[in-house]
Amino acid sequence: MLETIGLRKSYGSQLAVDDFSHRFAPGKITTILGPSGSGKSTVLGMIAGLLQPDRGRVELGGRDLTSISPERRDFGMVFQHYALFPHLNVQQNVEFGLRVRRLTRKRRAERARETLQMIRIEHLADRRIREISGGEQQRVALARAIAIRPKVLLMDEPLSALDARLREELRSELLRLLRDLAITTIYVTHDQIEAMTLGHEMIILNHGQVEQAGPPDELYLRPASLFVANFLGDSNVFAAESEEVSERLRLPFATINLQPNGHNSSPNEHSSRCWAMIRPESMELVPEGEADFAATVESATFLGNRLRLQLRAAGEKVIVDVENRCAVSPSAPVYVKVKGAEVATWPR
Amino acid sequence: MTKFKPGLVTAHLLTWLLLIVVIAPLLVVILGAFLNVSFLGLASEQWAARKGDGIFNHGWFAYVFHLYGSNILFSLLLAGLSVVIGAAISLPGAYILATCRWRGLRIFEEVVLLPLSIPGIAMSIGLIEAYITFRGQWWLILCGHILYTVPLMTRVLTNSLRSFDIARLELVAQSLGAGWWHRFVFVVVPNLRHSLIVGSLLVFAVSWGEFNVSYLLNTPLHQTYPAALYATFTANSFQVSSAATTIFLALIIPILFALQWLGGDEFTHVEQSA
Numbered sequence: 001m002l003e004t005i006g007l008r009k010s011y012g013s014q015l016a017v018d019d020f021s022h023r024f025a026p027g028k029i030t031t032i033l034g035p036s037g038s039g040k041s042t043v044l045g046m047i048a049g050l051l052q053p054d055r056g057r058v059e060l061g062g063r064d065l066t067s068i069s070p071e072r073r074d075f076g077m078v079f080q081h082y083a084l085f086p087h088l089n090v091q092q093n094v095e096f097g098l099r100v101r102r103l104t105r106k107r108r109a110e111r112a113r114e115t116l117q118m119i120r121i122e123h124l125a126d127r128r129i130r131e132i133s134g135g136e137q138q139r140v141a142l143a144r145a146i147a148i149r150p151k152v153l154l155m156d157e158p159l160s161a162l163d164a165r166l167r168e169e170l171r172s173e174l175l176r177l178l179r180d181l182a183i184t185t186i187y188v189t190h191d192q193i194e195a196m197t198l199g200h201e202m203i204i205l206n207h208g209q210v211e212q213a214g215p216p217d218e219l220y221l222r223p224a225s226l227f228v229a230n231f232l233g234d235s236n237v238f239a240a241e242s243e244e245v246s247e248r249l250r251l252p253f254a255t256i257n258l259q260p261n262g263h264n265s266s267p268n269e270h271s272s273r274c275w276a277m278i279r280p281e282s283m284e285l286v287p288e289g290e291a292d293f294a295a296t297v298e299s300a301t302f303l304g305n306r307l308r309l310q311l312r313a314a315g316e317k318v319i320v321d322v323e324n325r326c327a328v329s330p331s332a333p334v335y336v337k338v339k340g341a342e343v344a345t346w347p348r
Numbered sequence: 349m350t351k352f353k354p355g356l357v358t359a360h361l362l363t364w365l366l367l368i369v370v371i372a373p374l375l376v377v378i379l380g381a382f383l384n385v386s387f388l389g390l391a392s393e394q395w396a397a398r399k400g401d402g403i404f405n406h407g408w409f410a411y412v413f414h415l416y417g418s419n420i421l422f423s424l425l426l427a428g429l430s431v432v433i434g435a436a437i438s439l440p441g442a443y444i445l446a447t448c449r450w451r452g453l454r455i456f457e458e459v460v461l462l463p464l465s466i467p468g469i470a471m472s473i474g475l476i477e478a479y480i481t482f483r484g485q486w487w488l489i490l491c492g493h494i495l496y497t498v499p500l501m502t503r504v505l506t507n508s509l510r511s512f513d514i515a516r517l518e519l520v521a522q523s524l525g526a527g528w529w530h531r532f533v534f535v536v537v538p539n540l541r542h543s544l545i546v547g548s549l550l551v552f553a554v555s556w557g558e559f560n561v562s563y564l565l566n567t568p569l570h571q572t573y574p575a576a577l578y579a580t581f582t583a584n585s586f587q588v589s590s591a592a593t594t595i596f597l598a599l600i601i602p603i604l605f606a607l608q609w610l611g612g613d614e615f616t617h618v619e620q621s622a
Contacts, residue, residue, distance in 0.1 A: 048523060050519060050522070050523070069522075069527075070522045070523055071522050071523075071524075071525045071526055071527050072525075074525070075523065076523065076524070077520070077523035077524075079516070079519075079520065081516065083513075083516045083517055083519070083520040085517060085520075085521075085535060085539075086512060086539065087538040087539050087541070088538075096521070096524055096526075096534070097524035097525050097526075099534070100521075100524060100525045100526045100527075100530050100534075101525060144524065145523075145524075148524060148525065154523075
């Protein structure tokens with residue numbers, strides 16, 4: 001098992017990563033998500049050995065790798081900008097790591113063909129790098145990294161240089177491939193969809209520190225902090241007060257039944273003041289009699305698979321996602337019901 | 349029907365005129381090496397041509413080889429050694445310049461390029477004064493050539509290394525298990541193949557044509573071909589000088605064409621920086 005223990009790295013006076021500790025599940029994909037400058041790539045660099053931590057350790061199967069040079073770690077790495085060797089063709093690129101490992105010419109060719117087939121680009125084997133597209137180049141970069149059968153695969157925003165359609169296409173291919181290969185993979189990205197789709201587990205970083213780690217659905221439904229709630233997906237966050245006895249939550253514009261089911265943590269012992277987070281999809285338009293609150297439509301934006309309404313309720317802005325065929329008109333009154341089981345709260 | 353454009357025609361005429369003005373002296377010299385006519389100059393060495401009365405004559409070349417064969421060989425040796433030693437120094441030098449990240453690097457780079465802006469005479473005097481004990485040694489001339497050519501090749505290779513972000517490629521190679529030696533041999537050098545050829549041709553051409561340093565440092569036993577060329581213009585007939593010049597050009601012109609053909613990105617940058 002790969003484990004990082006208290007990794008810390010600073011650049012001059014700026015702290016990039018602080019106390020990064022995590023146990024990466026063997027054979028699983030862990031995605032590291034965070035805003036720009038949150039320290040994602042620095043963490044990856046330290047795990048790869050490309051950056052030396054100021055403090056902390058990287059261990060694999062109990063063996064301390066911290067002082068081991070990157071070339072001796074047996075890790076594969078895929079970078080954002082492919083960085084294929086321009087003087088080699090596709091197959092030679094894939095063979096590079098095998099050549100370094102002194103495999104025979106025959107074994108190298110066999111392994112390279114096998115890997116190219118796995119990624120479904122065997123037809124590109126003899127092409128020069130400049131003759132293939134960006135998407136194909138990224139596939140070759142992936143083939144090159146997995147051909148060496150790495151103990152750990154590290155991926156640094158591998159899809160971010162591609163256009164949206166290609167990114168989506170490659171994402172599903174990656175999902176199939178990485179789950180089939182079952183290599184311990186650490187995947188750094190700033191794309192939430194990518195992080196949630198690919199990862200068995202997600203780590204959210206902010207200012208070099210772990211905000212929350214866990215399965216993607218848990219992080220989305222049970223964010224541990226306001227930062228995670230705001231960062232991961234869209235959300236409405238309100239200052240609220242909880243009524244512990246009746247399990248009701250008083251929002252600025254309504255009082256709703258909380259229906260605790262684990263999504264909401266208990267408010268501070270000494271105070272009932274809390275933050276409440278409601279996802280836009282956790283609310284629905286209902287007839288007046290069934291509603292938790294009334295609001296006015298300020299705008300409606302068509303998002304393809306859904307319609308996003310911006311509402312105003314007692315002076316508060318509320319975002320609600322509804323079916324894309326829902327007919328609403330600006331300034332019209334609407335009645336909204338909150339799915340109480342999907343509300344998350346934290347002490348304020 | 350194509351419309352007559354006076355401006356375009358004038359531009360064409362001026363271009364051709366300029367070309368003729370530039371090429372005419374070369375043509376006269378080359379023709380002088382082959383023609384056997386007395387108005388081209390005093391043919392006091394007419395006997396050397398061995399072929400008497402025809403208009404075309406190639407006998408001058410044999411005479412030049414007889415007179416200056418050792419100088420040609422010496423210049424070829426200097427140019428060849430400049431290429432080999434220059435590459436051996438420039439390759440690691442350029443690698444350091446392109447990959448290291450220390451503050452003084454820019455100044456260091458300027459120092460490396462400094463010999464290009466120093467007049468040959470000053471450089472020669474400097475070499476003589478610094479190594480007075482070795483004056484008359486052939487390798488002191490080689491040192492002068494290397495001082496001039498190493499900055500050129502270093503610049504060509506540095507530009508090339510920077511153009512394809514060698515640091516990133518090395519990082520990838522390292523992640524694939526390649527140690528420093530593997531990275532240098534299998535990543536850095538192959539990616540510099542084109543630039544090494546361009547740089548070598550450039551160094552060879554500069555060394556082959558170098559006059560200032562060679563002239564001041566040469567000895568009766570070790571004289572380069574350009575220095576001999578100077579001597580032939582002062583001592584020999586026009587036909588012999590022309591033949592000697594034609595031999596000089598016969599080597600330099602194909603190199604210049606090759607440099608153009610190979611793509612002059614690195615070459616252009618060198619010219620600009622020099």
